[in-house]
Amino acid sequence: xxxxxxxxxxxxxxxxxxxxxxxxxxxxxxxxxxxxxxxxxxxxxxxxxxxxxxxxxxxxxxxxxxxxxxxxxxxxxxxxxxxxxxxxxxxxxxxxxxxxxxxxxxxxxxxxxxxxxxxxxxxxxxxxxxxxxxxxxxxxxxxxxxxxxxxxxxxxxxxxxxxxxxxxxxxxxxxxxxxxxxxxxxxxxxxxxxxxxxxxxxxxxxxxxxxxxxxxxxxxxxxxxxxxxxxxxxxxxxxxxxxxxxxxxxxxxxxxxxxxxxxxxxxxxxxxxxxxxxxxxxxxxxxxxxxxxxxxxxxxxxxxxxxxxxxxxxxx
Amino acid sequence: xxxxxxxxxxxxxxxxxxxxxxxxxxxxxxxxxxxxxxxxxxxxxxxxxxxxxxxxxxxxxxxxxxxxxxxxxxxxxxxxxxxxxxxxxxxxxxxxxxxxxxxxxxxxxxxxxxxxxxxxxxxxxxxxxxxxxxxxxxxxxxxxxxxxxxxxxxxxxxxxxxxxxxxxxxxxxxxxxxxxxxxxxxxxxxxxxxxxxxxxxxxxxxxxxxxxxxxxxxxxxxxxxxxxxxxxxxxxxxxxxxxxxxxxxxxxxxxxxxxxxxxxxxxxxxxxxxxxxxxxxxxxxxxxxxxxxxxxxxxxxxxxxxxxxxxxxxxxxxxxxxxxxxx
Numbered sequence: 001x002x003x004x005x006x007x008x009x010x011x012x013x014x015x016x017x018x019x020x021x022x023x024x025x026x027x028x029x030x031x032x033x034x035x036x037x038x039x040x041x042x043x044x045x046x047x048x049x050x051x052x053x054x055x056x057x058x059x060x061x062x063x064x065x066x067x068x069x070x071x072x073x074x075x076x077x078x079x080x081x082x083x084x085x086x087x088x089x090x091x092x093x094x095x096x097x098x099x100x101x102x103x104x105x106x107x108x109x110x111x112x113x114x115x116x117x118x119x120x121x122x123x124x125x126x127x128x129x130x131x132x133x134x135x136x137x138x139x140x141x142x143x144x145x146x147x148x149x150x151x152x153x154x155x156x157x158x159x160x161x162x163x164x165x166x167x168x169x170x171x172x173x174x175x176x177x178x179x180x181x182x183x184x185x186x187x188x189x190x191x192x193x194x195x196x197x198x199x200x201x202x203x204x205x206x207x208x209x210x211x212x213x214x215x216x217x218x219x220x221x222x223x224x225x226x227x228x229x230x231x232x233x234x235x236x237x238x239x240x241x242x243x244x245x246x247x248x249x250x251x252x253x254x255x256x257x258x259x260x261x262x263x264x265x266x267x268x269x270x271x272x273x274x275x276x277x278x279x280x281x282x283x284x285x286x287x288x289x290x291x292x293x294x295x296x297x298x299x300x301x302x303x304x305x306x307x308x309x310x311x312x313x314x315x316x
Numbered sequence: 317x318x319x320x321x322x323x324x325x326x327x328x329x330x331x332x333x334x335x336x337x338x339x340x341x342x343x344x345x346x347x348x349x350x351x352x353x354x355x356x357x358x359x360x361x362x363x364x365x366x367x368x369x370x371x372x373x374x375x376x377x378x379x380x381x382x383x384x385x386x387x388x389x390x391x392x393x394x395x396x397x398x399x400x401x402x403x404x405x406x407x408x409x410x411x412x413x414x415x416x417x418x419x420x421x422x423x424x425x426x427x428x429x430x431x432x433x434x435x436x437x438x439x440x441x442x443x444x445x446x447x448x449x450x451x452x453x454x455x456x457x458x459x460x461x462x463x464x465x466x467x468x469x470x471x472x473x474x475x476x477x478x479x480x481x482x483x484x485x486x487x488x489x490x491x492x493x494x495x496x497x498x499x500x501x502x503x504x505x506x507x508x509x510x511x512x513x514x515x516x517x518x519x520x521x522x523x524x525x526x527x528x529x530x531x532x533x534x535x536x537x538x539x540x541x542x543x544x545x546x547x548x549x550x551x552x553x554x555x556x557x558x559x560x561x562x563x564x565x566x567x568x569x570x571x572x573x574x575x576x577x578x579x580x581x582x583x584x585x586x587x588x589x590x591x592x593x594x595x596x597x598x599x600x601x602x603x604x605x606x607x608x609x610x611x612x613x614x615x616x617x618x619x620x621x622x623x624x625x626x627x628x629x630x631x632x633x634x635x636x637x638x639x640x641x642x643x
Contacts, residue, residue: 264541
């Protein structure tokens with residue numbers, strides 16, 4: 001099975017007066033068709049920058065230093081603006097963080113959806129309207145929502161309107177950045193299930209970014225754990241939760257509070273500053289298994305077992 | 317009978333919305349509806365107040381702190397009404413009932429070093445007799461909470477992580493030694509790897525200075541980890557109370573059952589098997605005007621639920637629920 005998206009050695013930096021901030025620093029992974037691909041990590045580890053980079057939405061002072069982003073064998077970084085615009089929404093669509101709060105308050109849901117369709121296709125308005133309603137139904141919203149204004153909707157409904165907008169033109173890949181953050185548990189469950197539905201019923205590939213590992217555990221197929229701008233581990237969600245290879249993923253999984261656990265331990269120390277990454281392995285100052293080599297050499301991301309990658313000197 | 321530390325008696329708070337210029341209809345929103353509970357005086361307890369957004373958790377916190385006046389009902393702290401405390405002995409009340417806010421970024425003044433929140437507290441409440449004593453108190457308390465004073469003192473807020481800022485608030489509690497702390501979603505803005513450190517510190521503090529805590533959260537995973545007792549709120553009403561473990565493991569009220577079944581378990585082998593009823597979510601703002609507030613969403617709804625309001629009654633030893641299923 002050919003991957004739908006391949007990212008190779010992607011580096012995204014932000015210019016600052018202190019020098020370049022190496023927010024995403026040499027990240028490689030591939031996403032298979034029809035899977036929910038999770039990206040997890042603490043705040044500031046580069047999750048959002050990474051997915052913005054993948055969609056080429058990095059604006060100054062950020063810039064893409066180097067790397068390749070292959071979408072169906074086209075390098076997105078080499079496409080012209082117009083070519084990229086044609087791919088967006090039709091093939092690649094994006095649910096930015098907090099986007100449920102950026103619905104236009106003075107337009108009905110339906111009008112906003114029709115606008116997005118007519119901006120990207122030459123579909124007649126009536127048809128676009130029918131399509132919008134169909135998508136709202138796909139995410140489990142009642143038809144009346146189409147005629148409502150955003151303030152009449154609850155948080156979960158708004159988030160689903162956003163999901164419906166993202167799948168308007170039946171894209172093959174949807175990138176969702178923290179779509180369930182700040183939602184109540186019951187609503188969160190319903191939104192997570194709508195996202196899993198995109199994969200199960202519509203064959204859409206989803207890149208799902210969230211800091212909440214419990215949300216990943218519910219819907220994700222394969223999971224990337226990022227730390228300090230780099231990938232610590234990639235594997236199936238079952239492998240990462242059961243038998244993580246990288247000490248950071250192991251500790252992170254153990255640190256999630258849960259009604260299934262009696263006691264939890266945090267990870268001592270702090271995530272490093274992107275201005276000043278530690279030398280060698282970026283996790284070594286917090287790692288209980290740190291060895292002398294860890295502060296000198298950066299461990300490469302290697303395939304440790306079939307389909308499982310990790311970057312750690314312990315795994316040599 | 318021992319005197320409870322804090323007692324809420326039939327506290328109700330109404331907010332009026334609309335009605336401006338007579339153009340819109342004036343509506344009353346009942347954010348807290350006849351809420352009564354106590355925090356025992358002898359044994360320090362961490363009490364979790366859980367519920368969805370809009371269930372009135374924060375309103376209750378603000379009423380306890382005296383930041384909001386209840387529409388009716390009374391709040392007794394050590395047997396005396398909070399209004400009396402605030403009028404006669406505001407300082408003592410403020411010292412004994414403290415607050416930890418949700419946003420560790422908003423509470424620090426960015427122009428001052430972080431030490432200020434600690435030294436101000438020492439000065440305000442006269443905790444130290446000399447500057448040297450104050451310094452050593454600060455250093456000791458920070459060490460006790462597992463923070464390194466040499467790394468943190470003299471820093472500005474932006475140089476600290478969210479976790480450190482919240483833990484500094486716990487250091488402040490260790491200095492002030494309040495009898496009750498109200499913590500409103502104190503870890504929701506901290507990274508996962510640091511959350512449990514904060515929660516463990518909080519539990520440690522409970523034993524160390526005999527401090528009770530009202531921990532407000534919508535995250536049942538966190539409530540389960542940190543609290544001894546639990547109160548579940550739904551649209552401003554208490555629907556269930558009891559010790560945390562049995563409440564989460566065998567919830568009585570259908571609302572609690574619904575909440576618990578929606579908790580994501582961080583284990584891919586234990587994924588949800590059922591799907592949420594969409595009607596549940598879509599019309600969650602609606603509450604039944606008559607009868608049980610949960611009756612329009614409840615899967616076990618009976619005719620009586622639409623007519624009468626179920627009282628909070630003891631179902632089992634130490635477990636109370638407001639539901640006609642347990643008459």
